Amino acid sequence: MSAPSRLTGRRAFVTGAASGIGAAIARRLSSEGARVIVADRDLPGALALAGQIGASAIELDLADIEATQRAVREAGTLDILVNNVGVDQHAFFTKTTIAQWHQLIAANLESVLATTHAALPAMQSARYGRIVNIASEAGRMGSRGGAVYAAAKGGVIAFTRSIARENGPYGITANVVAPGPVDTPMLRNALAAGGAKLLEAMIASTLVGRLGQPEEVAAAVAFFAAQEAAFVTGETLGVSGGMGCGA
Numbered sequence: 001m002s003a004p005s006r007l008t009g010r011r012a013f014v015t016g017a018a019s020g021i022g023a024a025i026a027r028r029l030s031s032e033g034a035r036v037i038v039a040d041r042d043l044p045g046a047l048a049l050a051g052q053i054g055a056s057a058i059e060l061d062l063a064d065i066e067a068t069q070r071a072v073r074e075a076g077t078l079d080i081l082v083n084n085v086g087v088d089q090h091a092f093f094t095k096t097t098i099a100q101w102h103q104l105i106a107a108n109l110e111s112v113l114a115t116t117h118a119a120l121p122a123m124q125s126a127r128y129g130r131i132v133n134i135a136s137e138a139g140r141m142g143s144r145g146g147a148v149y150a151a152a153k154g155g156v157i158a159f160t161r162s163i164a165r166e167n168g169p170y171g172i173t174a175n176v177v178a179p180g181p182v183d184t185p186m187l188r189n190a191l192a193a194g195g196a197k198l199l200e201a202m203i204a205s206t207l208v209g210r211l212g213q214p215e216e217v218a219a220a221v222a223f224f225a226a227q228e229a230a231f232v233t234g235e236t237l238g239v240s241g242g243m244g245c246g247a
């Protein structure tokens with residue numbers, strides 16, 4: 001059971017929060033008392049969610065580093081930064097183009113560098129911060145058909161550990177949540193291309209024999225975002241039905 005006002009008064013910035021896992025995170029943090037900024041390139045979706053949960057919404061392309069840094073600075077001092085945005089494209093590595101590499105690295109990894117770089121100075125001055133990055137089990141295990149995505153997500157994990165090392169003395173923690181297959185628009189798009197066999201393979205890759213729900217990822221994010229997780233940093237928690245256990 002969650003503590004209802006664990007995040008009261010905390011200011012949270014959640015990227016890619018108009019749908020899927022990001023939307024569940026924004027809802028969860030808001031329900032625990034945080035004042036949430038929903039950042040997404042889908043402004044109508046961001047505004048709709050923000051209206052439902054009493055958050056604010058901004059239109060932002062997180063693959064645009066300068067715009068992202070500006071938006072985070074304009075948001076003022078943040079207590080909680082959740083880097084959730086991510087995109088995937090299924091193709092064997094030899095079939096990918098250099099343009100696709102740049103797109104995937106920009107959205108999945110450089111966006112995390114950009115927000116963190118912009119948010120950290122104010123967090124350091126406040127001597128408080130909670131950074132939670134959404135990677136993927138692909139970042140620990142690799143992905144057949146998702147090599148560049150996996151490389152970016154592995155980069156997010158290594159980056160998060162580095163930020164944890166540099167910022168522990170400032171009261172700032174940085175942790176990763178690594179989802180497995182979770183029922184969201186991203187997963188449904190992959191299934192539309194891959195069909196029933198892909199769904200079966202995804203389910204079989206978990207130890208619990210089902211897809212995850214966005215709310216299950218959000219619950220792990222809320223834990224890392226809370227004051228009570230002050231002694232937990234540099235960690236990667238799989239929320240993946242056990243598919244990454246031992247990774």
Ligand SMILES: NC(=O)c1ccc[n+]([C@@H]2O[C@H](COP(=O)([O-])OP(=O)(O)OC[C@H]3O[C@@H](n4cnc5c(N)ncnc54)[C@H](O)[C@@H]3O)[C@@H](O)[C@H]2O)c1
Pocket residue numbers: 015016017018019020021022039040041042045060061062063084085086087107134135136137178179180181182183184185186187
């Ligand atoms: N769903 C899964 O099975 C799964 C598994 C492992 C990891 N993840 C990770 O979880 C995170 C959320 O995934 P999801 O399944 O909820 O995805 P989703 O596609 O359902 O939602 C992603 C959101 O990000 C936004 N977005 C995408 N690119 C953007 C950009 N450049 N600028 C601004 N907004 C942008 C979209 O508009 C959308 O609202 C991602 O980092 C993803 O890699 C998801």
